[in-house]
Amino acid sequence: MSEAFERPLRVALLGCGVVGSAVARLLTEQADDLAARVGAPLQLAGIAVRRLNRHPDVDQSLLTTDAEALVSRDDIDLVVEVIGGIEPVRTLLLNALKSGKSVVSANKALLAEDGATLHAAATANGVDLYYEAAVAGAIPLLRPLRESLAGDRITRVMGIVNGTTNFILSRMDASGAGFAEALAEATALGYAEADPTADVDGFDAAAKAAILAGLAFHTRVTAADVFREGISEVTAADIASANAMGCTVKLLAICERSGTEESPSVAVRVHPAMIPRTHPLAGVGDAYNAVFVEAESAGSLMFYGRGAGAGPTASAVLGDLVAVARNRISGSRGAGESAYADLAVQPIGEVQTRYHVALDVADKPGVLASVAGAFADNGVSIRTVRQEGRGDAATLVLVTHDAPDAALSATVRRLAGYDFIRRASSVLRVEGMPAD
Amino acid sequence: MSEAFERPLRVALLGCGVVGSAVARLLTEQADDLAARVGAPLQLAGIAVRRLNRHPDVDQSLLTTDAEALVSRDDIDLVVEVIGGIEPVRTLLLNALKSGKSVVSANKALLAEDGATLHAAATANGVDLYYEAAVAGAIPLLRPLRESLAGDRITRVMGIVNGTTNFILSRMDASGAGFAEALAEATALGYAEADPTADVDGFDAAAKAAILAGLAFHTRVTAADVFREGISEVTAADIASANAMGCTVKLLAICERSGTEESPSVAVRVHPAMIPRTHPLAGVGDAYNAVFVEAESAGSLMFYGRGAGAGPTASAVLGDLVAVARNRISGSRGAGESAYADLAVQPIGEVQTRYHVALDVADKPGVLASVAGAFADNGVSIRTVRQEGRGDAATLVLVTHDAPDAALSATVRRLAGYDFIRRASSVLRVEGMPAD
Structure with a gap:
């Protein structure tokens, strides 16, 4: 870290709802600690909001409704985005990245829909894109x-x-x-x-x-x-x-x-x-x-x-902000996107899962044999089966071994056609049990 | 990350016990993944051991008993230390840092005794010192x-x-x-x-x-x-x-x-x-x-x-190794020591704790009053008290509110002088209860 770096790093905040106002407050309250950890002060230089007169808790002189102008300002080093949604945020963040600003975002929807475009812009411009707050709030994940x-x-x-x-x-x-x-x-x-x-x-x-x-x-x-x-x-x-x-x-x-x-x-x-x-x-x-x-x-x-809430989300945002600020000072970037493995995404039908199926059945001979046959015909093997109640209140409860999800779905459809099954009272996947 | 970086990064491994041999194995088995994540291959270039003929699982041509020469070699970029203990490891790692190598260590004893000296050497030489494996094994902490x-x-x-x-x-x-x-x-x-x-x-x-x-x-x-x-x-x-x-x-x-x-x-x-x-x-x-x-x-x-074991510890070591290798390639350093707050360490006597005390007592009038008096005289207030048993088998169980540890110790010493207390059958601090 360069000891010579003395000017403050200037931060633009996009959005000032519960998370944004917590970020703004903590940037002030913890200014000394943040400066010591970063190696330079973090200075809030502008806040983009939809309506100017709804944010009494922040410095009114920082507010603007022109987010586009804010992210394009030459004196801004870092952009924090807590607006959410796809547009206009994507365009704003791409412009920020292209003009050499590092970005911290809490926007899970945008990252999940089009993270690749944002990552590419970050890499092309040698800046950071961090988004710890997008998943599970304050939990470092x-x-x-x-x-x-x-x-x-x-x-x-x-x-x-x-x-x-x-x-x-x-x-x-x-x-x-x-x-x-x-x-x-x-x-x-x-x-x-x-x-x-x-x-x-x-x-x-x-x-x-x-x-x-x-x-x-x-x-x-x-x-x-x-x-x-x-x-x-x-x-x-x-x-x-x-x-x-x-x-x-x-x-x-x-x-x-x-x-x-x-x-x-x-x-x-x-x-x-x-x-x-x-x-x-x-x-x-x-x-x-x-x-x-x-x-x-x-x-x-x-x-x-x-996983949510103003404080936890702001904690994650500020942790990222310290990291990208440090990188900015040392002239480096953190780890960017890593997509080298480029694996195929398996369709759900092929995914191995396990089902729990509860069937309200007529309590008569041959029912279990027919039900078991439906599973067997679809190549699904049964792990446990038990009957609860008798007569009109009889319920058959089955848990399968791992099988392709499509085979399990097909089995459930087949069971729906049996007239001795009054209804499937519960069909749920099962997770977290010991492996077969 | 510089796309032009093509030569492998050369790694010296100090120590080849259960953790070291797991690190060596994974560097080979996961070579392709590690190279893709780092941006250049990681090449194991030497392994310092105490005795040459005890390590049949690793490439024998890499073994040396001269750790000092290994860490000083000009072709080594990164040093991994899994020997443990203070000396000769401190001298080895200082020499490695001074000769411009980044260091990954699992050595909790050394970091806890003299981390400041190692951090200073890392900072002075613009290299990294990482040690995730030193605490809680594979848990990212x-x-x-x-x-x-x-x-x-x-x-x-x-x-x-x-x-x-x-x-x-x-x-x-x-x-x-x-x-x-x-x-x-x-x-x-x-x-x-x-x-x-x-x-x-x-x-x-x-x-x-x-x-x-x-x-x-x-x-x-x-x-x-x-x-x-x-x-x-x-x-x-x-x-x-x-x-x-x-x-x-x-x-x-x-x-x-x-x-x-x-x-x-x-x-x-x-x-x-x-x-x-x-x-x-x-x-x-x-x-x-x-x-x-x-x-x-x-x-x-x-x-x-x-928190321990060869696999978990090796996982933490390799995570650090990927990080310091990335930094090496980009010509940057990760976050170094941060000790700016420079807080005093509070003596244990002043620390607020809470005690659970079980006393085997004579079951007679006045006992509770005397015991309660001992706590009160030391300024310790009692949260709960209950008596178990009667007569010769009577036990008085007390849990205090938060109080300075010294006051709690003094209370226990005072109780030891009472002849109606046969013995203090249990004295333990209590944690994790709701705040007073």
Whole structure:
């Protein structure tokens, strides 16, 4: 680090909602510490907002509604983006990068949709693009994947990366409530937005899964590559069925190395799944996030913390800001995009999964044989089967071994055609059980 | 990263025990991945060992017993040290740094005793000194503290950082065994070394605590600054007493911001403590490690994984090696030592702790009043008190509020002088309970 660097590094902040105003506040409150850690003061030089008169907590002279002009100013060194969404942010950030500014972003949707374009612009212009805050808030996750585990071979990343759905599923598990009731409670408590689609339908988790998979497997993965199933179809019966198995239900983002040694691929998916209560992810309640990482040499690692909120997100943004500021001073760049492995993304139908199926059946001879036959005909082998109740209240509960997801789907469709099955009361994937 | 960099980066490996041979193996097995991630091949150019004929698994032509000559060779770019201990390693690494080589070390004892000298040499010569493997094996911990949380204010780091003692305490908790019996089992299973002093007396954990405290609080902390109490005095009665309180006993490394806003300090200590079974660290069994970090903006974070062993340690070493190699190619350095805060280390006597005390007492009037008086006279207030049993089998169990450790020690000494107290069957600090 050059001791001679004395002028402040000038920061443009794009967006001043709860996260942006926390960033602005901490830049002032912790100015001395940040300057000591960076080697030069960080000076907030402008804040782009939509409406000028809505931000009483920040220095009014810094506010502007012209974000484009702000990111183009010659005196700006670093740009922090906490607006979110695709446009106009993509254009703004590309212009910032092209004019030689390093960028810190918390924008998971943009990074997951078009990270490659941004990374290319950063590389072409010799500047940094950091985005730790985009996944799992304050939990240091991207830097460990990109740097700490750079000498290892990651095999699997599995985590709870959406606090809203975790709150809803935790409530359903604790109270026996249905999805709609638990969602209403989440909305009332501020855990769910007025339009909860991005969270409950898994779009938010899928964007994060794409970013995690790209880093873990050195491959470009976009949100469109991610198989996605939300939690709106999870029923109280599913939760009860999970409980009866000693399990709970979580919305999981799963990124796996798949395929063969000769033809390796990655599988990336987001869906609700049963996991055993003894699994460390089962204990992650409310709006917390946690991510399991498995690597060949390191073994199993877990990272746990608050995945959202102004403070945690601002912490991640400022950590990145210190890093890109240090790089700016030393005239270097941090690790950029690494996509050399360029693995294919495996279609969900080929991904090996395991299903739990609960069937309300007529309790008569031959039913189990027919059900077992449906699984066998699709090449799916059964791990456990048990019958609960008798007569009209009989339920057959099956858990399969690993099998291609398409074969499992086909089995469930086949079962739906049997007239002795009154209904499939629960169909869920199962994760976190010991390997077959 | 310069695309023009084409020659391999040449690596000297110092030490070829279980970790060193894993590093050597992975450098070969993962050569293609490592080259793609670094931007140039990593070539193992020499291995310093004590005896030549003990390493059949590595390329014999690389072996040398002259470590000094190896680190001085002009063609070496990077040095990996997995020998351990203070000398001759300190001299070797100083010579490596002075001759312009970046160093990756797993040596907690050396970093905790004299990290400042090594950091100064790295800075003076514009090279890197990385040591993620020195604390908690494969768990990314130093990089998150140094970089991810560089924009936050860490208030507390509390963790289980020694696998041997965690195995012993887990066994004592599970089986009711005494310390000697559990240690014998750990030795038989290879979890404890023939001379277990470094582990059971807390020296290993204290070195790690010093490193963690230094990074978390931007202050130089050496092993000698760390208050240290091992687990050899932990008895089956302590464990039983903890169980009766809904707690378990763990050897904790605790680094806290202490003192006042005007006169801040750091408190760093290693000692066995009772923690509630509901605390996430209570569930960390066997030889696993886990570290809790609390920061003002980020909130609570936890990092969990395997803290030792050849694979996990090699993973951390190789992650660092990729980082220093990238820096070498780009002509930059990573974040160096940050000790600007230069906080005082608070003496243990002033540190606020909380005690659990179980006293075997004569069950007669006035006993509680006298005991309570001893606490009050030392300014220690009591949080809970309960009596178990009657008559000759009566035990008084007290848990205090936070108080200076010296006041708690003085209280225990005072109690020892009372003739109606047959013995103090358990005296342990308590951590992880809700704040007063």
